[in-house]
Amino acid sequence: MELNQEISQYIRDHSGEALELLTTLAAIPAPSNQEEKRVEFCRSWLRQQGASEVLVDPALNVICPVGNWKEGPVSIFMAHTDVVFPDTDPLPVVRDGNILRAPGVGDDTANLTALLMAAKFVLQRGLSPREGGVLFVANSGEEGLGNLKGSRQLMADYGKRTRQVISFDGGTGGIINRAVGSRRYRVEIRTEGGHSYGDFGNRNAIAVMASLIDALYAVKVPQGGRTTFNVGVIKGGTSVNTIAQQAEMLYEFRSDCREDLEIMERHFQALIAAWQTKGVTVEVQLVGERPTMGPVDPAAQQALVEQICAAIRRWSDQELRLKSGSTDCNIPLSMGIPSACTGCYIGGGAHTREEWLRIDSLEAGLHLAFDLVLQAF
Structure with missing residues (x-):
């Protein structure tokens, strides 16, 4: 009509x-x-x-x-x-x-x-x-x-x-x-934490998370299509004088090229595996996936x-x-x-x-x- x-x-x-x-x-x-x-x-x-x-x-x-x-x-x-x-x-x-x-x-x-x-x-x-x-x-x-x-x-x-x-x-x-396909992950890091003065030297979940984010942002995106990534939310810690026991983030990568999406997935999983060898707990949950x-x-x-x-x-x-x-x-x-x-x-x-x-x-x-x-x- x-x-x-x-x-x-x-x-x-x-x-x-x-x-x-x-x-x-x-x-x-x-x-x-x-x-x-x-x-x-x-x-x-x-x-x-x-x-x-x-x-x-x-x-x-x-x-x-x-x-x-x-x-x-x-x-x-x-x-x-x-x-x-x-x-x-x-x-x-x-x-x-x-x-x-x-x-x-x-x-x-x-x-x-x-x-x-x-x-x-x-x-x-x-x-x-x-x-x-x-x-x-x-x-x-x-x-x-x-x-x-x-x-x-x-x-x-x-x-x-x-x-x-x-x-x-x-x-x-x-x-x-x-x-444009995407994958979205929640990443949580847990450490022993402690008092900022009495337990100084214990691992801080926020610091460990920050180092992981820095490594994620150092990844060079593939060139088969248009590929991007982003850390959109970070949370963690208890107080200014507490070594954080827990921190988490939401991370996504997206691409209009299926092969590039898989390349980003391999980069991400390799970095997660590397951080899991650092003596801290690193847990990953897939919270969103778009084909x-x-x-x-x-x-x-x-x-x-x-x-x-x-x-x-x-x-x-x-x-x-x-x-x-x-x-x-x-x-x-x-x-x-x-x-x-x-x-x-x-x-x-x-x-x-x-x-x-x-x-x-x-x-x-x-x-x-x-x-x-x-x-x-």
Whole structure:
């Protein structure tokens, strides 16, 4: 179905409703693995729009199915509910003229709003997919240690029948069409510790951790693709006059090249083995793993990317940017399913408490989301 004048007028007529929905959603806390409040809101809202069936699966994905989704091939449109912030109280939402500010307001609440509004249109018009079924999914666990739990569950349940996946995530103009894989580890070091004066000379877990971090940062990344690494969190110690008995860190490395990811894994494991010979306890836990690209048909992937590019050109003057990234699309891409990620707003400050978006960009974002969704009908 083409996005005609009538549908465009519908979007304009409902842009105020979309802004109200965004403002409401943005205030609802949704830390990764604690998305229940947004899950319940989305489920209730979709039912109010006329959905005959709304499912919530074990991973806390909210799924609104349309058409022959139980047996036929399915196309999936998704946007994640979780944000990076740990708040369990309402998030602060502030409007300042044409700017709306809130932690997570763009990533990914604006895109979730666009997805929901497109689903509402489909439901209220009683549209049927051209082939098989369509799943509108407000999915969980995209951020941080959510470890793509929602996308994993979707692919476990529907992957064998999935034709393609479009994830609404990020800002308008960006298209993520290649998967950046990653591995994330929690490393804990324990020593005998003691009093800073009376037991001086005992090993300090913080100092041992610091030396390990220094060694990790001395590793030269391989050059097969783009590879990075980072120590994002460090914790440990008891007081200023205590030799630390315990310290821990969160460390990740990522790459858009499968072979380079394995090289980084070998470097990491070699350093851990070396530090385990230093007479201290070193324990390692894999807390997150995201796969890289699988055997995706190049022609099918290119066709999907061109479809998204064309829609962006129709509704935005933003520069097109094809790039690699770590998103919900990692899971279907690793399985060979054509998938890509794009966004429906203009803003900045993602993953900071000062995140913002331009309210006047939302109508074009709705047009983009409707355009891509309605091509399945």
